[in-house]
Amino acid sequence: MAETIAPIANDLAVKSRSVRRTIVEMAHRAHCGHVGSALSTVDILSVLYHSFLRIDPTQPQWADRDRFILSKGHGCTALYATLAQRGFFPVAELETFLRDGTLFAGHPSARHVPGVELSTGSLGHGINVGIGMALAGKRGEKNYRTVVLVSDGECDEGSTWEAALTAGFWKLNKLIVIVDYNKIQSFGRVADIMELEPFAAKWTTFNWHVQEINGHDHAEIARALSKATEETQRPSVIIAHTIKGKGVSFMEDTVDWHYWPPSDDQKAKAFSELCD
Amino acid sequence: MRTTFVKTLEAIAAKDQNIMLLTGDLGFTVLENFRDTYPKQYLNAGVAEQNMIGVAAGLALCGKRVFVYSIIPFVTFRCLEQIRNDLCYHRLPVCIVGVGAGYSYGHQGATHHAMEDISIMRSLSGMTVVCPGDPVETECAVRTIATHDGPCYLRLGKAGEPRLHTSVPDFHLGKAILMQEGTEATLIATSTMLETAVKVTKILAEKGMLIRLLSMPTVKPIDTDAIRAAAIDTPFLVTLEEHSPIGGLGSAVAEVLSVHDIRTRHLLISGPSMFTDTIGSTAFLRRQAGLDEESVREKILHFKK
Structure with missing residues (x-):
């Protein structure tokens, strides 16, 4: 197992750094925020798109594809950069991000971006729609998996817990939810605003298979996804402990980088930390 | 239903x-x-x-x-x-x-x-x-x-609404259904008020006032052609709905008249934009809201003057 994961992880480290550079570049060029929220998801997306999801960039609507929903739509630059890296569209197209007439909005639109399954931006929608997808697969005896990446902040939403109750009861074993648990929500620390702990216990009591991992360790992410697919009775939640702004020292673990766009100097400093 | x-x-x-x-x-x-x-x-x-x-x-x-x-x-x-x-x-x-x-x-x-x-x-x-x-x-x-x-x-609605059509109408989304021809006004009704509209139309006919009755099962998209024709063919329009006056059938018809510069008179009959103050049956609440047959008939006759 370790033998196969090590080279992938090494390759993913390169890919993840590249995505992080693209994220900082996009935010700098478009003068926009949500950089920290995007950076915390990069390693998860890298593992998903390069070693887990059964997808075909030349056929984004392939009927039997695995489904991925970025429920925390504000972290979309990470998704755009990963989709481009995976071949859904040229990376150069991301230069249009937030420009008038672009395909790439500040929250992802399935109407515009190939590979985006669900338009998100309002929190607390992704798992619910993912349940519908997983249910259609289950009733149609399909093998595709549905993966939903949510933020910790959106676990404040009632709809998230309606979904948790439902998926557990309906035994949607091909549904995998990953929580990007970076411990910072919009206006402060999760522990100060709306504490989620005991978080794992909540999902367990809702009849989910629960794993807690380091959300920046590619091998750990891959192992957790693999283990989730072995479930035959329960949906899986992977609580990924992450660091907001991961990869850029001065952006890490701060509320500020939910909002600020990087200046020229900050972009240069970030790039110096993200070089291969 | x-x-x-x-x-x-x-x-x-x-x-x-x-x-x-x-x-x-x-x-x-x-x-x-x-x-x-x-x-x-x-x-x-x-x-x-x-x-x-x-x-x-x-x-x-x-x-x-x-x-x-x-x-x-x-x-x-x-x-x-x-x-x-x-x-x-x-x-x-x-x-x-x-x-x-x-x-x-x-x-x-x-x-x-x-x-x-x-x-x-x-x-x-x-x-x-x-x-x-x-x-x-x-x-x-x-x-x-x-x-x-x-x-x-x-x-x-809920349950027990009577059949008002004697045959299956030519039904299309976005199209009104002509239920009775008439010349002195056009009454456009939707949803649960169609039954009242049919009764009022009959009562007015007995009094010698023949009005056109349109059922408007699709409120969006609204049938602009039917509204325009009614405005041309009859002296005024009446809309009837069990809904607030804000944003329902009457609003939709008024929007058509305004956007398309169709000149006519329009009486909007609806319930009030407020919660009910009293508790009661559907029939009681409709009466309180002025949506019973007698109230509707009187409003139309008053508007005609």
Whole structure:
């Protein structure tokens, strides 16, 4: 197992750094925020798109594809950069991000971006729609998996817990939810605003298979996804402990980088930390 | 209407396995046969309407045609943003079936009344709003919606509404149905007020006032041609709905008159934009709101002067 994961992880480290550079570049060029929220998801997306999801960039609507929903739509630059890296569209197209007439909005639109399954931006929608997808697969005896990446902040939403109750009861074993648990929500620390702990216990009591991992360790992410697919009775939640702004020292673990766009100097400093 | 709805859906579901029915844990004595006959096409999503709409969206994104059933406020207001983002923005073939138009839930109180729903659903981009006036229109509407691409809102009464059409009308989404020809006014009615409109039309005819009666089962898109023709052919228009005056059928007709610069007189008859202050039956609440036959007739005769 370790033998196969090590080279992938090494390759993913390169890919993840590249995505992080693209994220900082996009935010700098478009003068926009949500950089920290995007950076915390990069390693998860890298593992998903390069070693887990059964997808075909030349056929984004392939009927039997695995489904991925970025429920925390504000972290979309990470998704755009990963989709481009995976071949859904040229990376150069991301230069249009937030420009008038672009395909790439500040929250992802399935109407515009190939590979985006669900338009998100309002929190607390992704798992619910993912349940519908997983249910259609289950009733149609399909093998595709549905993966939903949510933020910790959106676990404040009632709809998230309606979904948790439902998926557990309906035994949607091909549904995998990953929580990007970076411990910072919009206006402060999760522990100060709306504490989620005991978080794992909540999902367990809702009849989910629960794993807690380091959300920046590619091998750990891959192992957790693999283990989730072995479930035959329960949906899986992977609580990924992450660091907001991961990869850029001065952006890490701060509320500020939910909002600020990087200046020229900050972009240069970030790039110096993200070089291969 | 709800019985007709489910009977019609059962017939469609028998032939189309992509049809699905979701309920927010309501439908006692109504949905059991569907549940037992088509278990793979049925789901009770529990008392969790926001989740139910999201689930419907996910199913529709995977090729299903979904009907989502509950009492109007619960399946519209409670989960409005899910309807807007998940259904409308994605242009999904999901029909929201709301039971309890206007004061249909009478004694059950203001939480169950639906006097703002047409307005709110009509304002959503891409949403088709269908308000059948009797069981015949309900059956036509369900059959049509089952092949319609895009989100729909189907506003039903409750139970026991009489058949007002003697034959199956030529039913199309976005088209009015001519129920009686007349020259002295045009009465346009929708949803639960069609029965009252038919009675008022008959009473006025007995008094020698022949009015054109249009049933308007689709409030969005509204039948602009029928409104224009009525404005040309008859001296004034009357709209009748069991709804607030804000944003319903009357508003839709007024918008057509304004946008298309159609000159005529228009009497908007509706309920008030306020919660009911008194508790009572559907008939009682309609009388309080001025939506009984006598009140409607008097308003029309007064406006004619």
